[in-house]
Amino acid sequence: MQKENVKNELDSDVVIKVEGLHKKFCRNLRRSMFYGCLDVTRDMFGISRDRGKLRRDEFFALENVSFEVKKGEAFGIIGQNGSGKTTLLRIINGIFPPDRGKISVRGRIGALIAVGAGFHPHMTGRENIYLNGTILGMTKKEINDKFREIIDFADIGEFIDAPVSTYSSGMTVRLGFAIAIHSNSEILLADEVLAVGDLNFALKCYRKIAEYRGKGGAIILISHNMHMIRHLCQKVVWIQNGKMINTGDVLEMCNKYEEVSLNKDYEENNISDNAKILNFDDSFKISSVDFLDSKDSKTNKFISGEPLKIRINFQSKRSINNPIFSISLLDSEGNIIFESYSKIGEIGSLLSEGTVEFLTEKLSIRPNIYDCSISLAEGELLNKIEWHERAYKVVFDNKNNLEINQGIIFPYPQWILKNKIK
The missing domain is CATH 3.40.50.300 (P-loop containing nucleotide triphosphate hydrolases)
Structure with missing residues (x-):
């Protein structure tokens, strides 16, 4: 003492x-x-x-x-x-x-x-x-x-x-x-x-x-x-x-x-504590968002380095021409870890009910709990129709024994020595 x-x-x-x-x-x-x-x-x-x-x-x-x-x-x-x-x-x-x-x-x-x-x-x-x-x-x-x-x-x-x-x-x-x-x-x-x-x-x-x-x-x-x-x-x-x-x-x-x-900290509920859902057009609504693993099973817990699929279900009372969907993952401090946009003309017009899927075959990021933001814009990114800001919680685990370092991304590197031939 x-x-x-x-x-x-x-x-x-x-x-x-x-x-x-x-x-x-x-x-x-x-x-x-x-x-x-x-x-x-x-x-x-x-x-x-x-x-x-x-x-x-x-x-x-x-x-x-x-x-x-x-x-x-x-x-x-x-x-x-x-x-x-x-x-x-x-x-x-x-x-x-x-x-x-x-x-x-x-x-x-x-x-x-x-x-x-x-x-x-x-x-x-x-x-x-x-x-x-x-x-x-x-x-x-x-x-x-x-x-x-x-x-x-x-x-x-x-x-x-x-x-x-x-x-x-x-x-x-x-x-x-x-x-x-x-x-x-x-x-x-x-x-x-x-x-x-x-x-x-x-x-x-x-x-x-x-x-x-x-x-x-x-x-x-x-x-x-x-x-x-x-x-x-x-x-x-x-x-x-x-x-x-x-x-x-x-x-x-x-x-x-x-x-x-x-x-x-992991919970089955994938709604983030930071969720903010904004709708700027009553004629359109994202009815639900599902996160799916490599077996198409619904989950919000993924293995780093394995496929990630996000299924966006929507309802629209009018034709949405040139839709632009965006998806981003953010860490607890609000830093954007990953972001992707659909290109104009890549999806086609949205009408009535439907589903848009985002798929990446290998998302290798540091094991952590991230917030996911999803939005829809028409014609240009600033013309937002609906924005789910940090609305979903996504967990990445490390069960593939990826080498943990100080970075955020795991690029699956190889180190090769090539000696000069004298």
Whole structure:
């Protein structure tokens, strides 16, 4: 039940060591306050108590978590919402004490655990550099020496002299990350902070993190973005319901996590949570949409690399000339992974009732849950008749043992060495 800054207990290259960590909370506020007063009183009088025992309404947010982080290492923490990831970072940062177990830390910690944490909303960005830098353990001289680098890296222009309360979340992240990465800390803790930044800033952060690690700095990163984890981290710990499922190589752990998440989140109902159905012409209606596998069986779960058929059933009270159907698959962040349009004249006119089928013989994309959008336009794409925006949920699994990499598409590559003939 210790959180220590130590030097002698750790190996020379280890900066954080977590051993048998437990943390419990109470669901009931009044009972939680009573337990707190009781525990403080017992500690004052030296009365021992069993910290590993759960009392009424208590639960373990973290249970028996152990790992270590070395110098120059980027260490990822993955797991679903509510699994205890942020709690773990807060314990490492000294915000919460552990109930059981031990955390040994060597070096100064810079933390980005929440957007805007450590900022005063009514102070300017310039003033908050000094405030937040001091919180991170920097001296005034250190802040002065790094001041221009912080402002240049944040790149928020004239807003540096505006109150932080006027900042967007992206601007706040820019300033917070700029301070933390220039804080002369040996350890950086980051919790989903890059999720709200733009692409250019994210790339700049990647380069700065690589430079930081090259100088021996260690990073612990929490993210639901597996691409980011694969790109930045060397090792990963997977936490689920407060318990450590496993720890190890980043590619192996991320692939396994995605596979388990797919099986857990999959439901037979193929209606997406993001569904939005818009009809701009009462004379036409898409009556139903069916997703079919290679055996023409209805399903919304497919094997990556196998055929996909989408059957669109419609009813039309007038002739739709030059119809253009479109189909697109989008990931959870709204990025278009795949898109296809029918060509003008390819289908013919639509009248009365009928069915249009889309077929691809091999759609090899990363195992994941995607949203599917389907639309019909007449004559040109902007002339929409009906649009089912992210209306259907499609799941792609990996049972063909495709090689998992950081990309989205699997092109079935072959690598061939052809030596020059001398």
